[in-house]
Amino acid sequence: MDPAEVEFLAEKEMVKIIPNFSLDKIYLIGGDLGPFNPGLPVEVPVWLALNLKQRQKCRIVPLEWMDIDRLEEIREQERKLDAFTPIPSPYYMELTKLLLNHAADNIPKADEIRTLVKDIWDTRVAKLRLSADSFISQQEAHAQLDNLTLMEINTTRSFLLDSLNYMYKLRSNLQPGRSQDY
Amino acid sequence: MDSQSYMPVPPGIGMEENFFSLDDILLSHERLPCRTESAFPRLGFLEKSSETRDIPEGTKMEMPLWLAKGLYERKRRVLSLELPKVYREGWRTVFGADPTVVDLHKMGPYYYGLGSQMLHFDSPENPEIANTILQTFIGRFRRTMDSSQNAYNEDTSALVERLDCLERSLFKAGQSGLNSFQLWEKGRSSHLTASSLVINYRKRKITDLQA
Numbered sequence: 001m002d003p004a005e006v007e008f009l010a011e012k013e014m015v016k017i018i019p020n021f022s023l024d025k026i027y028l029i030g031g032d033l034g035p036f037n038p039g040l041p042v043e044v045p046v047w048l049a050l051n052l053k054q055r056q057k058c059r060i061v062p063l064e065w066m067d068i069d070r071l072e073e074i075r076e077q078e079r080k081l082d083a084f085t086p087i088p089s090p091y092y093m094e095l096t097k098l099l100l101n102h103a104a105d106n107i108p109k110a111d112e113i114r115t116l117v118k119d120i121w122d123t124r125v126a127k128l129r130l131s132a133d134s135f136i137s138q139q140e141a142h143a144q145l146d147n148l149t150l151m152e153i154n155t156t157r158s159f160l161l162d163s164l165n166y167m168y169k170l171r172s173n174l175q176p177g178r179s180q181d182y
Numbered sequence: 183m184d185s186q187s188y189m190p191v192p193p194g195i196g197m198e199e200n201f202f203s204l205d206d207i208l209l210s211h212e213r214l215p216c217r218t219e220s221a222f223p224r225l226g227f228l229e230k231s232s233e234t235r236d237i238p239e240g241t242k243m244e245m246p247l248w249l250a251k252g253l254y255e256r257k258r259r260v261l262s263l264e265l266p267k268v269y270r271e272g273w274r275t276v277f278g279a280d281p282t283v284v285d286l287h288k289m290g291p292y293y294y295g296l297g298s299q300m301l302h303f304d305s306p307e308n309p310e311i312a313n314t315i316l317q318t319f320i321g322r323f324r325r326t327m328d329s330s331q332n333a334y335n336e337d338t339s340a341l342v343e344r345l346d347c348l349e350r351s352l353f354k355a356g357q358s359g360l361n362s363f364q365l366w367e368k369g370r371s372s373h374l375t376a377s378s379l380v381i382n383y384r385k386r387k388i389t390d391l392q393a
Contacts, residue, residue: 003366097367129331133324155363159330159356163323166294166348170319173197173298173312 006151010094011047016061018042019052046095050102060103065089066096068109071116078123084147093121093151121152128152132160136167193348197298205347209292209299210248214266217242219259247299254303263303265311268293274314281321286346293346294319322349330356334364 012030023036034042041061044052052058065071065088077085089095096117104110128148135143193205200206222228222237237243245253245261253261267273268289276284286293297315301308322345329341330353338357342350 003363004372007366097369101369129327133327136323137320139320151363155359156331158359159327159352162355163327163352166352167316167319169194170294170298170312170316173301173315174309 001154001157003151003154006091006154007094007098009150010091011045011050011098013046013089013091013095014043015046015049015063015095015099016041016043017049017052017058018061019058021057046098050098053103060099060106062107063089063095063099065092066099066107066113068112068116071113071120075116075120075123078120082127084124084127084145086147087120087149090149091151092117092149124148124152125155128156132156136163139167139171192351193295197301199299205292206295209295210251211246212290212292212296213244213246214250215242215264216245216250217262217264219262247296251299251302263300263305265300265305265307266290266296269297269300269307269311269314271307274310277314277318277321281318282325284318285344286322286349287344289346291347294348326352327356329353331360333357334360 018039018041019036020038021036022038025035026033030045033044033048036042049058049060053060070088074085074087096114099107100110100114107113128145131143131145191200191203193203193209194200199210218237218239218241221239224235225237226235228237228243250261250263254263273289290296294315297311301312305311326345326349329338333341338353342353345353
């Protein structure tokens with residue numbers, strides 16, 4: 001899976017915007033998008049919000065977790081615990097990148113938010129690698145990791161699966177069961 | 183990155199080999215020391231050091247893996263294999279002590295593959311060989327993972343040098359995951375670029391080149 005595909009899935013999340021045009025309710029296959037009135041907040045998916053923002057037809061309201069204190073709290077907790085902390089949105093990395101690239105003027109202290117999210121990401125990825133390493137070195141059959149996001153899983157997926165495959169095949173050498181082709 | 187029109191056949195690890203895999207074909211060219219248990223009439227030309235017409239019983243010679251595997255049979259004693267140095271007792275203790283220190287590329291670039299194939303030849307040390315290979319892989323895994331996930335935009339030849347072929351393909355997988363993530367973060371994942379073949383072979387219009 002490409003990171004671009006993960007980003008595509010992230011764009012389905014809902015975000016609040018304040019439009020500056022008016023439009024009746026629109027009926028799309030994925031659901032209805034409420035009537036747009038100038039000055040009144042309305043919930044739309046991120047893909048629509050970014051499109052409207054680029055055409056300068058709306059203002060994006062920052063998400064409630066995109067705030068310095070909240071992110072600092074999450075970062076401290078992430079550093080303290082060995083397990084993964086639950087994070088406010090399963091697509092935090094993608095939403096940060098998209099919103100901060102296109103709507104940085106609507107979000108206060110964008111640069112610090114970017115740094116904080118990057119710190120959280122680095123800590124989580126390091127924990128993921130540590131647990132992958134202990135998984136392989138102890139040759140476990142099962143592992144359970146809670147609160148992982150798709151983007152993190154995606155960066156490590158091909159490497160981990162390949163190495164687990166190789167390990168399985170090397171392990172099957174230990175049992176002298178004859179192979180199919182003679 | 184994942185959608186290619188041509189997917190190379192991966193090597194078959196474990197005791198099987200994939201017929202179409204290039205890695206396996208190259209692997210089976212490795213020469214193994216062996217001893218003939220019966221005479222091979224009129225095949226003297228295969229053994230360069232002797233001038234006789236036949237290969238008498240009990241000659242020590244080197245054979246490539248594909249030939250040895252085909253000729254080996256438990257019941258009719260045609261051939262008996264000796265283990266290459268790397269899989270013997272001495273080296274096994276080295277691997278047991280610290281697997282990360284060894285230069286696996288020098289020890290035969292197909293350490294894991296060849297080791298798995300050696301298990302076909304029913305040597306009494308088979309379980310220890312299989313165990314050593316597994317433990318070596320596990321021991322070196324951490325280093326391979328760290329180096330592949332952290333080396334972005336640098337020259338990786340020093341890191342890759344001491345890895346065997348299987349580990350190199352793992353390294354490549356890790357690198358490609360890292361690169362695609364970094365590319366996405368910079369926002370260039372949907373950026374169209376000219377293919378490297380086109381640039382290298384300079385298949386562009388003369389007017390563009392001369393500009």
